[in-house]
Amino acid sequence: MRPAEAKGDIKGESKGEHTRRVIISRALGIVSEVGFEGLSIGTLAQEAKLSKSGLFAHFKSKEALQLGVVQELINRYTLQVVQPALAAPRGEPRLRVLFDKKLEWITGASELRGCLLQKASLEYDNRSGHPVRERLVQALQDWREVIARSAQGAIDTGHFRADLDTDQFAYEFDGILMMYQHRHGFMREHDAAERARAAFASLLERSQRRSRPR
Amino acid sequence: MRPAEAKGDIKGESKGEHTRRVIISRALGIVSEVGFEGLSIGTLAQEAKLSKSGLFAHFKSKEALQLGVVQELINRYTLQVVQPALAAPRGEPRLRVLFDKKLEWITGASELRGCLLQKASLEYDNRSGHPVRERLVQALQDWREVIARSAQGAIDTGHFRADLDTDQFAYEFDGILMMYQHRHGFMREHDAAERARAAFASLLERSQRRSRPR
DNA sequence: TGACAAACCGACCGATCGTGCTTTTAATGG
């Protein structure tokens, strides 16, 4: 019979599960280099030291492979960006952590270059109905809500003024970070992080209470 | 037969030049659908009603083709976004036109979906040394300077406060627009334009004179 | 340990990729 495949068994990991993790890990590296659509089975197999068919046995299609990669990306994003923020105290501190962690995520201490979610969203933006696109849309909606709810938390704690539009806050928050991805990753500007932090400081200031008299 | 196609017929244009324009025009459409690297000679030839080799004769390599497409993109961008702004009066009005025109450009009144320059910049962001990348970097630096210089103009005309950091202004200006591309083109949010305009209004307000004492 | 399923491989498929080389067709100029 099948071995007991209880969910989330990291220690008792079967060979196949281990290989699958290796594959997706390598795939992430490739995707960050040649883009999402540029990920090919052959190259990936070579990278993972497997035969094409051996690799293919783990995913019944390329689309499933792409979905797996996207899901892994989302998992890492949640782990490295969202969760540290949720662990921070509510209000402005949480938003600062959220910003800093995403900045780190984009800067890419690891081998990943830039925010692959953003990259992927541009690659799939007119692939209506494509499962990968739908998954990305959902993930990025979740992300937007994380920002907006954190902003609402800052209102509740009294850091932010009560009439702040939290969705508008999320829009500008993410805009600053998207621009950082562009200035840092593509334009290779050395002072991109300073610009981003300055913009964020400005956003925070004008979101705080009694920031402007009328 | 002289196919005087209603499509922009330039007077002293030889056959080859006309065909080249048709090719690049079709290529732009394809690029906006399948991305920049996804542009293939075969598909493009079919679209332009040419044989693969017939098309290939116009560009000695695929890289040259890509460069041609990028250049055409830059030309259109200059024509539809930058020049209308330069025709507007200096100061805040010019910046408003710059913003509106880029918003229209992203929204894509034509068949083009979203800002292909942004799309391309993400596809080539780790292709260091690639001619297409270098061309894009230069174009986007020019764009950044257009914004910054327009902001400087607004300082000179007295609309903006004298101590405004024009580069910081350009950063936030473009960030709002990049976010619009994401919210409109990918997330398909109906109120993306309102969000963008609100963010821009806020940016303008806090750039104006006597908005806040430091 | 033996059996059986999971994991993996090598060969192969048709299609398409970018790119040459040669030939034919069409435009142009004297």
Add this chain to the structure above:
DNA sequence: CCATTAAAAGCACGATCGGTCGGTTTGTCA
């Protein structure tokens, strides 16, 4: 109107694409 030249087609190449299939190795459990 014809000769020259430019433009496009025809054809073929090696490589790679996603994907299939039959068989072999290897891990796991009774």
